[in-house]
Amino acid sequence: MSVKRVLSGIQPTSDSFHLGNYLGAVKQWVDLQDGHDAFYCIVDLHALTGEIEPKLLRARTLSSAAQLLALGISPQKSTLFVQSQVPQHNQLGWLMECMAGFGEASRMTQFKDKSAKGGADSARVGLFTYPMLQAADILLYQADLVPVGEDQRQHIELTRDLAGRFNTRFGQTFTIPDNYILKTAAKIQDLQDPTSKMSKSSGSVAGVLELMDTPESNAKKIKSAATDAGREVIFDEKEKPGISNLLTIHSALSGQSIASIEKDFEGKGYGDFKTAVAEVVVEYFRPIRSMALELLNDEKHLLDLLHAGAHKAREVAATTLATAYENLGIVK
């Protein structure tokens, strides 16, 4: 059996990844590079379905690339590229729009949630057709596995349905990807509100640990994290959600077991513990942040890496698109 093809995508919608993004997705992408043929895509066209700020889009696309590289996505092992640099995404996206039913697309919960939030008048057509572009992202590469979070399950299901429909009606064209929902590695919660998930859209700035933030700022966030009644450092999600979250963070980054961290802090208070957690986080992020900043400082080199990735991606994408066109009867 040949190596499995992996494809995933991330939107360049913020200046920095946060600890939850890293542990929940990017770290697993890094692991999947070994033993798989991985394609990772910065989906800038999908980001246009939200607020469009040209300066920010550009900066965030480059910054996402720099962070992925600094976190261990290797251009030797995988193909890292920017979606808009591979025009076949738009081309196959249209074909997918012509396969999908209006009712089927209307049932996408992410569309329903996002369009409800801004009011029906502010929702744009691109938000509605977003899942068909995502299906194209995946099917162009004949991906076997699509590592994504639970919130993307429905989009992957739709992709499978569209691929199956196309294959049945027009002949074998696309690999039907498996569902591959990322395991919830460690549950990372907001530092200020440890009962909800660490997230930039819902959380407070002070509750989110950002990779590109300064070490001082991240240390300060940890030192002012919400703690719980009592003074013992023990893992108890119900009674001590704040301390439990800090234990999870420490353990995920230091590799030390929670039990052994608890032991180290027996008889010590929350203050000492927070100092230690801050140190673990700051030292873990420090080299990653400086490498990302270094990459951003040499934009030409960073763009060269991305162009090389796009070149490799286009070769695969063009082959798939040509087959799809041919099977549809499109004249060459």
Ligand code: TRP
């Ligand atoms: N919709 C995905 C998200 O919001 C991003 C995405 C776009 C994606 N295209 C993809 C993920 C293709 C996996 C595969 O997280």
